[in-house]
Amino acid sequence: QSALTQPASVSGSPGQSITISCTGTSSDVGDYNYVSWYQHHPGKAPKLMIYDVSKRPSGVSNRFSGSKSGNTASLTISGLQAEDEADYYCSSFTSISTLMFGGGTKLTVL
Amino acid sequence: QVTLRESGPALVKPTQTLTLTCTFSGFSLSTSGMCVSWIRQPPGKALEWLARIDWDDDKYYSTSLKTRLTISKDTSKNQVVLTMTNMDPVDTATYYCARIERSGYYFHYWGQGTLVTVSS
Numbered sequence: 001q002s003a004l005t006q007p008a009s010v011s012g013s014p015g016q017s018i019t020i021s022c023t024g025t026s027s028d029v030g031d032y033n034y035v036s037w038y039q040h041h042p043g044k045a046p047k048l049m050i051y052d053v054s055k056r057p058s059g060v061s062n063r064f065s066g067s068k069s070g071n072t073a074s075l076t077i078s079g080l081q082a083e084d085e086a087d088y089y090c091s092s093f094t095s096i097s098t099l100m101f102g103g104g105t106k107l108t109v110l
Numbered sequence: 111q112v113t114l115r116e117s118g119p120a121l122v123k124p125t126q127t128l129t130l131t132c133t134f135s136g137f138s139l140s141t142s143g144m145c146v147s148w149i150r151q152p153p154g155k156a157l158e159w160l161a162r163i164d165w166d167d168d169k170y171y172s173t174s175l176k177t178r179l180t181i182s183k184d185t186s187k188n189q190v191v192l193t194m195t196n197m198d199p200v201d202t203a204t205y206y207c208a209r210i211e212r213s214g215y216y217f218h219y220w221g222q223g224t225l226v227t228v229s230s
Binding site: 013032033036038040044045046047051052055057083091094096097098099100102 | 147149156157158159162170171172175204210213214215216217218220221222223
């Protein structure tokens with residue numbers, strides 16, 4: 001199984017919106033609504049930002065939103081803030097009951 | 111309050127077997143729907159899912175590593191143990207354990223991670 005495909009990097013200025021894509025196959029992203037997104041600051045534990053494609057855990061800003069179309073899921077961050085600068089990973093359940101992560105996207109706030 | 115903490119050796123030699131323990135609190139792995147996974151991150155690289163154990167003792171492994179991994183649980187001690195055989199320098203990574211919500215297969219709570227270096 002290959003990792004889910006994410007862009008290596010994205011950037012945006014404070015206040016702008018950015019979208020990170022996560023492309024899988026019909027055996028994972030395309031077939032299940034079990035896509036989640038994680039924010040990871042170096043040296044810290046990853047933090048759950050979105051689960052079940054588009055749900056936000058309690059305490060996560062509504063500036064973070066998720067969606068899915070076909071085999072591609074997306075994370076959108078609106079009103080970019082400096083503290084959003086981090087690595088972001090998507091994850092999906094698969095048809096063989098395993099889990100997998102994307103290759104990660106480094107978000108730079110300019 | 112849910113917490114997880116990884117423990118194990120910081121340094122292992124090539125060909126040795128790594129044993130990591132995840133000690134958790136705030137939930138029971140005997141409760142329906144509870145699962146615990148292991149994930150790792152080599153320096154400068156992406157997260158990689160390794161294994162999962164469910165409340166009913168079902169176990170699942172990364173297809174690329176399944177021949178080297180064993181996951182088990184001790185419900186009475188609130189612990190999950192991962193063993194990885196035949197360690198190699200490419201296995202140098204920070205190893206995390208995390209609680210999975212079976213309802214959605216997402217990693218809700220994470221430990222802080224433990225760095226394991228493989229070197230002779």
